[in-house]
Amino acid sequence: MRVLVTVASRHGGTQEIGSRIEAELRSRGHEVDLAAPADVVSIDPYDAVILGSAVYTAHWLPDAREFAVRFAAELPTKRVWLFSSGLATAPAAAANSPAETQDLMEATHASSHRAFGGRLDRGELTLAERAIIAAARGKEGDHRDMAAVVGWAGQIADELAS
Structure with missing residues (x-):
């Protein structure tokens, strides 16, 4: 199957998740392109x-x-999956599944949405972003579970193969 992995990423952490998804799908025999949405x-x-x-x-x-x-008109004719990556950790993990996710799921007819932890390096942030992170008490570090990312991509690969 031919698969597009398209990822919006501000500082590269979510893009790296997309790269892992691309690699796993490719290793399972799918033809994959990775691109920014724009x-x-x-x-x-x-x-x-x-x-x-x-x-x-x-x-x-x-x-x-x-x-x-x-x-919007074409996505419902494709097999679609959504994922989010953010810094929320318990008890605020719901912030990684924003309110618009349900609307996006319905609009795209996505099979599922998966939320993954993100990566925070304050040195990469603008002053405004640092203020937001400070107010939200974001924890610095890499909170991404790449094994979970690869596992999710493997499930998608299996679904595409069936």
């Missing part, structure tokens, strides 16, 4: 789309939301 001009060549976004202030990044709008 760079995708057509989804016609693809059998499946995996759309992911970093989560900031409990929202997906605009490029990912705009991708879903731009391809």
Whole structure:
């Protein structure tokens, strides 16, 4: 199957998740392209789309939301999965599943949505982002579970093969 993995990432952490997904699908025999949502001009060549976004202030990044709008008519004809990556940890883990996720699930006819932890390096942040992270009490470090990412991608690969 031909799969598009498209990821909106501000500082590269969510992009790295997309790269792991791409690698796992490719290792399972699928033809995979990895692209930023703004760079995708057509989804016609693809059998499946995996759309992911970093989560900031409990929202997906605009490029990912705009991708879903731009391809709203075509996405329901594809197999679609969504994922989010953010810094929320218990008890605020719901912030990694923003309110718009349900709307995106319905609009894209996605099979599922998966939330993953994110990565925080304050040195990469703007002053405004550091203020938001301080107010949200974001914990510095890499909170991504790459084994879970690869496991999820493996489940998708199995579904695509069936």
